[in-house]
Amino acid sequence: MVVVFILGLLASSLMERRAEVVSVFNNKRTIFTDSIVSQNEKFKADYPREYNTWAMTEDTSFESKYNGSEEVDVLEQRPEMVILWAGYAFSRNYNTPRGHKHALDDMRKILRTGNPGIDGDADMQPATCWTCKGPDVPRMMRELGLDTYYHMRWSELGNEMVNTIGCSDCHDARTMELRPARPALYEAFERRGLNVKDATYQEMRSLVCAQCHVEYYFKKGTDYLTFPWDKGLTLEDAEAYYDELDYYDYIHSLSKTPILKAQHPGYEMSLQGIHGQRGVSCADCHMPYMSEGGVKYTDHHIMSPLANIDRTCQTCHRQDAETLRKNVYERQDKCTEVRNRAEKELATAHIEAKFAIDNGATEAEMKPIQDLLRKSQWRWDYAIASHGATFHAPQEVTRLLSHSVDFAHQARLQIVKVLAKHGFTGDIPMPDVSTKAKAQQYIGLDMPKLEEKNQRFMDEIVPKWIEDAKAKGKLIDL
Amino acid sequence: MKALDKITNLFSHRQKVFLLVVAGVICGLGGLFLYLLRAHTYLGDDSSACINCHIMTPYYATWSHSSHGRDATCNDCHVPHQNMAMKYGFKAVDGLKHVAYFLTHSERQAIMAEDMSAEVIMDNCIRCHTQLNQEFVYTGRIDFMEAKRGEGKACWDCHRNVPHGGMNSLSGTPGAEGVVPLPPSPVPNWLQNIIGK
Numbered sequence: 001m002v003v004v005f006i007l008g009l010l011a012s013s014l015m016e017r018r019a020e021v022v023s024v025f026n027n028k029r030t031i032f033t034d035s036i037v038s039q040n041e042k043f044k045a046d047y048p049r050e051y052n053t054w055a056m057t058e059d060t061s062f063e064s065k066y067n068g069s070e071e072v073d074v075l076e077q078r079p080e081m082v083i084l085w086a087g088y089a090f091s092r093n094y095n096t097p098r099g100h101k102h103a104l105d106d107m108r109k110i111l112r113t114g115n116p117g118i119d120g121d122a123d124m125q126p127a128t129c130w131t132c133k134g135p136d137v138p139r140m141m142r143e144l145g146l147d148t149y150y151h152m153r154w155s156e157l158g159n160e161m162v163n164t165i166g167c168s169d170c171h172d173a174r175t176m177e178l179r180p181a182r183p184a185l186y187e188a189f190e191r192r193g194l195n196v197k198d199a200t201y202q203e204m205r206s207l208v209c210a211q212c213h214v215e216y217y218f219k220k221g222t223d224y225l226t227f228p229w230d231k232g233l234t235l236e237d238a239e240a241y242y243d244e245l246d247y248y249d250y251i252h253s254l255s256k257t258p259i260l261k262a263q264h265p266g267y268e269m270s271l272q273g274i275h276g277q278r279g280v281s282c283a284d285c286h287m288p289y290m291s292e293g294g295v296k297y298t299d300h301h302i303m304s305p306l307a308n309i310d311r312t313c314q315t316c317h318r319q320d321a322e323t324l325r326k327n328v329y330e331r332q333d334k335c336t337e338v339r340n341r342a343e344k345e346l347a348t349a350h351i352e353a354k355f356a357i358d359n360g361a362t363e364a365e366m367k368p369i370q371d372l373l374r375k376s377q378w379r380w381d382y383a384i385a386s387h388g389a390t391f392h393a394p395q396e397v398t399r400l401l402s403h404s405v406d407f408a409h410q411a412r413l414q415i416v417k418v419l420a421k422h423g424f425t426g427d428i429p430m431p432d433v434s435t436k437a438k439a440q441q442y443i444g445l446d447m448p449k450l451e452e453k454n455q456r457f458m459d460e461i462v463p464k465w466i467e468d469a470k471a472k473g474k475l476i477d478l
Numbered sequence: 479m480k481a482l483d484k485i486t487n488l489f490s491h492r493q494k495v496f497l498l499v500v501a502g503v504i505c506g507l508g509g510l511f512l513y514l515l516r517a518h519t520y521l522g523d524d525s526s527a528c529i530n531c532h533i534m535t536p537y538y539a540t541w542s543h544s545s546h547g548r549d550a551t552c553n554d555c556h557v558p559h560q561n562m563a564m565k566y567g568f569k570a571v572d573g574l575k576h577v578a579y580f581l582t583h584s585e586r587q588a589i590m591a592e593d594m595s596a597e598v599i600m601d602n603c604i605r606c607h608t609q610l611n612q613e614f615v616y617t618g619r620i621d622f623m624e625a626k627r628g629e630g631k632a633c634w635d636c637h638r639n640v641p642h643g644g645m646n647s648l649s650g651t652p653g654a655e656g657v658v659p660l661p662p663s664p665v666p667n668w669l670q671n672i673i674g675k
Contacts, residue, residue, distance in 0.1 A: 313648045315645055316644065316646075
C-alpha cells in the first residue's frame with residue numbers, strides 16, 4: 001500500500017511539472033498606472049521570480065579571486081591608493097562593491113559622504129551623489145525638477161532616498177519594458193545625435209546598466225550629472241573633453257596636480273572587449289536566463305558570471321567550468337601585474353613631486369611634471385575603476401596601465417632633472433606608507449575622528465531618515 | 479510440488495484472497511504509473527520519447543531543425559549500437575540519471591554530455607560517417623578518450639553547431655515549449671469515444 005501511495009505521489013509530481021507553463025501577464029494582481037513605482041516590494045506578487053532573485057543581491061557569500069560579492073577594504077590591500085587619492089575623499093574609504101541591495105547602506109556608511117548634521121558639520125556632497133542609488137531618484141527628479149534636484153545637498157534628500165536600486169530603475173512599471181530612468185544617459189546620447197529609444201532590445205539590455213556604470217562628472221557650479229561622451233567613448237575621447245573644459249576633480253595634496261578621478265567606466269570599457277564587440281549584452285552574463293519548470297525568466301541576482309558558469313559562459317563556450325574560470329583568472333592576473341607596477345610608480349612620483357616642490361621647484365618647472373602625473377593617474381584610474389574590465393577588455397586595460405607606468409616614469413625623470421637644477425642629486429627620501437593607517441597618517445587624515453563622527457551619524461541621523469520615510473509610506477515592509 | 483503446498487498452506491483462504499487483491503492493486507497501479515510516465519515509449523527509438531518531460535525541449539527543437547533531424551533519431555547518436563545489451567544497459571543507466579536530476583531539480587541550465595555519453599556520441603558519428611572519416615580523411619580513427627587526452631580532435635571540436643546549434647541553454651528556444659509534439663493524452667482513443675469526449 002505504502003509503495004502504491006508513494007508511486008502515486010511521484011507520478012503526480014512528475015505530471016505537475018509537465019503543466020508548469022504559466023502566463024504571467026494574464027494573472028497580474030497589481031496594475032500600475034505610473035511608470036515609476038519606487039517601492040520594490042510592490043512588484044513581488046506579480047514577478048516573484050524576478051523579485052526573489054533581485055532580493056538575493058543581499059547575499060555576499062560569493063568569493064572570487066577579484067571582486068566577489070563581499071566587501072573588501074581596498075585601501076588596506078593597496079596603501080598606495082591612499083597616496084594616489086591624497087586630497088580627495090576616496091583616500092578615506094574605498095571598498096569593493098556589494099550587490100544592489102546594499103547600495104543605500106553602503107553609501108550612508110562610507111566616509112566619503114561625510115557626516116552632515118554631526119557637530120554642526122555641513123554636507124560634503126551634493127544631492128547628485130544619490131543619482132544612481134535607487135528608484136526614489138527618478139521619483140524625486142520628477143517631483144522637484146532636475147535643476148532643483150541637482151542643486152540640493154546630499155543630506156536634504158536622506159529621508160526620501162530609502163528604496164535601494166530596484167525595479168523602476170530599469171523598467172517602466174506599467175509595462176515592464178526596459179527603460180533607463182536617468183536623464184544623463186538620454187542627454188549624452190542626444191549630444192551625440194543618437195536616441196536611446198532607437199536602441200534594440202539587445203542594446204537596451206546593456207543601456208539600463210549604462211545609465212550608472214559609466215564615467216561621469218558633476219558640472220562645476222551646478223553639480224549637473226553629465227557623461228563626457230561628446231567626443232566618443234574611449235579614454236582619450238573623455239580626456240580631450242575634460243582638457244577642453246580645464247576640468248579636474250581635485251588638486252592632489254602632495255604633487256598639486258589637477259587630477260581627473262575616473263568613476264566606473266564599466267560600460268565604455270566593456271565596449272573595448274571582444275564580448276562587447278560581438279554584441280553580448282551586460283545582462284547576457286550578469287543576469288543569465290533561467291528556465292525553471294518551463295518558465296523562462298531573467299535572473300535578477302546580478303553578480304559575477306563566474307558564480308554561474310553553467311548558464312553564463314557555457315551557453316556559448318563548450319569548455320568545462322574550471323578551464324573557463326582559469327581563462328578569466330589568467331587575464332585578471334596579467335592585468336593586475338601591470339596595475340601593481342603602475343600604483344607603485346605613480347605613488348612614488350607623487351611623493352617625489354612633493355619633495356621637489358618643498359625643495360624650491362617653481363610652478364613653471366612643475367607644470368610639465370604635473371601634466372604627466374595627470375595623464376598617468378587618469379589612465380590608471382580609468383582602467384581599475386571600471387570593475388571587471390580586467391576581464392571585459394584585458395588588452396585595453398593593459399594598454400592603459402602601460403601608458404600609466406610610462407607617464408609616471410617620465411614624470412620621475414623630469415623630477416630628478418628639476419631637483420638636480422636645484423642642487424639635489426641624492427636618493428629622494430621615501431616615507432613609510434606600507435599600510436593603510438601609515439599612508440593615511442602621512443597625508444594628514446585624522447581617521448579615528450572621522451570614524452567616530454561617522455558612527456554617530458549612523459546612530460543618530462540615519463535612523464531618523466528611515467523613520468520619517470516609513471511614517472510617510474515611502475518605505476514599506478512586506 | 480511439496481514446497482508449493484507448504485507455502486499455500488501457510489495462508490488461510492481469506493488471506494489468500496486479500497493478498498491476491500493487494501498484489502493486483504500494486505501491479506495495476508504500478509502498471510498505470512509506468513503507463514502515465516509513458517515508460518513504454520522508452521523501449522523504442524521515437525525521438526518524441528525524449529520530450530516526455532519538457533527539459534529536453536530545446537534539444538529536441540534544435541535537432542528537429544537540423545540536418546540530422548531528417549533521418550537520425552536521438553537514439554542513433556545518444557545510445558551505443560554495438561549490441562542490444564549495451565544499448566539497453568546504457569539507456570537504463572542514462573535514463574535513471576535523468577530521472578534523478580529531474581526529480582531533484584538539479585538539471586544544469588546548459589546541459590553537457592558527460593564523458594561516458596560523449597564516448598558513445600563520437601562512436602556514433604564515426605559509425606554512420608565511416609567511409610568519409612576513415613577512407614577520405616582519417617579523423618574517425620580515434621575515439622573520444624584519445625581526443626580528451628589531446629591525441630586528436632573530437633568531431634564537435636570542429637563541427638561545433640552539429641546538430642543542436644551554437645547556443646546551449648534550457649532557455650534557448652522559449653517558443654518551442656508549445657510547438658514540439660506534446661505527449662498525447664494518456665486516455666486511449668477507444669475510451670475517449672466511449673465516454674463521448
